[in-house]
Amino acid sequence: MAIDVKMEGWADKSEADEAAVSAWFKKPGAPVRQGDLLAELIVEKVNLEVEAPADGILLEIKADVGQAVTPGAVLARLGTAEEWAILQSRQTAAFPPTPAPFPVAAGPVSQAAAPVAAQAPGQTVTLAEVVASPAAKRLLRENNLTLEEVAAFTGGTVRRIGEEEVKRYLGARAEAGASSPAAGAGAAPSEEGKLVPYSGLRRVIGDRMARSLREMAQLTISAEADITRLVDRREALKAEGTNLSYTALIAKAVALTLPRHPYLNAALEGDSIRLHSKLNLGIAVNLDEGLVVPVIPDAGSRSVAELAAEIQRVSDLARRHALTIENNSGGTFTITNLGTSGVDMFTPIINPPQVAILGVGRINERAGIIDGKIAICKMLWLSLSFDHRIADGAPAAAFLKDVRLQLESPGELFN
Incomplete structure (x- = not known):
């Protein structure tokens, strides 16, 4: 049978x-x-x-x-x-x-x-x-x-x-x-290229991103942060043997800021909006096959050192194709960093059912004013995409401003 x-x-x-x-x-x-x-x-x-x-x-x-x-x-x-x-x-x-x-x-x-x-x-x-x-x-x-x-x-x-x-x-x-x-009789001319399968992870990503844009009223706003003090503090710690990634520092800034902006750590469930009590932070990791987003549970309760270690751990799991369903589900907010690819600003697409995602660009040097004097400043672009059905422009802008101020005055990040 x-x-x-x-x-x-x-x-x-x-x-x-x-x-x-x-x-x-x-x-x-x-x-x-x-x-x-x-x-x-x-x-x-x-x-x-x-x-x-x-x-x-x-x-x-x-x-x-x-x-x-x-x-x-x-x-x-x-x-x-x-x-x-x-x-x-x-x-x-x-x-x-x-x-x-x-x-x-x-x-x-x-x-x-x-x-x-x-x-x-x-x-x-x-x-x-x-x-x-x-x-x-x-x-x-x-x-x-x-x-x-x-x-x-x-x-x-x-x-x-x-x-x-x-x-x-x-x-x-x-x-x-x-x-x-x-075999060659019916082959397409070489100048037309070749067909590759649209399947597997590529198709999953494509279908999810198309669904995200189709179902949400997405809007992206950007702000530039002067992170000179943060860079200097990070380099000093690095010289002492403590290496904290910029993604971990930005994750800590988000974790400190998001509780004051609950509608960006939320999900639309039918006729209701669920405001999450904890921050389960997704960190986008690029693989040859496509993008995966492992999740750090309860990121708000972790120190920046703990966040750095956990980001490294789940990123390594992703690159070894060793993530489990538990590693990859339950996220409530996502950070995606294209700074290492030389990108300044971009429009990240929200990972449903989340309602917001923060895009991080590269760090640029530019002349600016520090303590009343002209100096070389380290500038960083931040791009926030959010679902306009859940949050309006002003509250989203307030969140982005608070993240920017947290990075510009970074003392609390290192506590």
């Missing part, structure tokens, strides 16, 4: 009401064992693995890559070899099989297309035993590949597929395609 593979276990950990299928690592017809990795979903920009609930054959994939699914949705069906044979016999007439670019075996992985060394006795592994590293899974997603394709290419000699095996497979496939007249 067929078994449904469902997506469960994340609805109680996240505010997200749906996830996106980012990759399948098995094809219909592949044998699987209980606990094998079948697919990955993206929930709150975090990859969530889907494992086989039992031994069997993957009969059918019900949710394609890029498709949105809700908690409890059926992603696939598992069954017996007999059920697979019956299913195939029904489909053969209408959908005759087409040869794959590289063979995929149902038992020991085929070596027919693999330019690899001969195997020693006992080295062959089955498809059910093959797993992929995080880097390999990323490449599989980006190139719309399955684990079976690469496993077949290795000739059954590799139990753990890594990034290098996927790259070798891609190179061999590209070479085979380039040498085939049929």
Whole structure:
């Protein structure tokens, strides 16, 4: 009897009401064992693995890559070899099989297309035993590949597929395609570029940002802060062995200021506005695949040193693709810093259901007045996007002014 593979276990950990299928690592017809990795979903920009609930054959994939699914949705069906044979016999007439670019075996992985060394006795592994590293899974997603394709290419000699095996497979496939007249006959002219999948994390980000702009009345205001004293104090502490990032210092300024402006630490819930009692601060981290926003819970209760350490910790988790749903959900306000990219001002897009986000630009040197004398000042642009349905321009401007004053007179930040 067929078994449904469902997506469960994340609805109680996240505010997200749906996830996106980012990759399948098995094809219909592949044998699987209980606990094998079948697919990955993206929930709150975090990859969530889907494992086989039992031994069997993957009969059918019900949710394609890029498709949105809700908690409890059926992603696939598992069954017996007999059920697979019956299913195939029904489909053969209408959908005759087409040869794959590289063979995929149902038992020991085929070596027919693999330019690899001969195997020693006992080295062959089955498809059910093959797993992929995080880097390999990323490449599989980006190139719309399955684990079976690469496993077949290795000739059954590799139990753990890594990034290098996927790259070798891609190179061999590209070479085979380039040498085939049929492959190039229908190809688009090179000057038109190439198509890449709009899926995975890129699609999740795109859909969320489009939804944010579609549903909110967003407005951005900017202010310039003279942070000369803050820079000097930070450099003095750095010389003593204490290194505080500018993001941490700005986070502390926000944490000190936001309680006086509760409508910017809020969320619209139907006919009501929820004013959050705590600041769960999102920190935007840029990855090659796209932007993720890990959350620092109860940031208002932390010292600047604690904020600096926690920002470093969650940023490292993000870069290692080790964030959990808990790390990435529950944020009430976000800071995004493009200063290291040489940007002065920009228009950050709010991360729903939050109602505001603070954009941080680069630090510029400019002539100014300090204590009545002309001096070189360190200037910083701040850009606040807010939902005009929840907060008007004057209250938003008051918050931005208070953050600016907190950074210009930074004594309290270092307490």
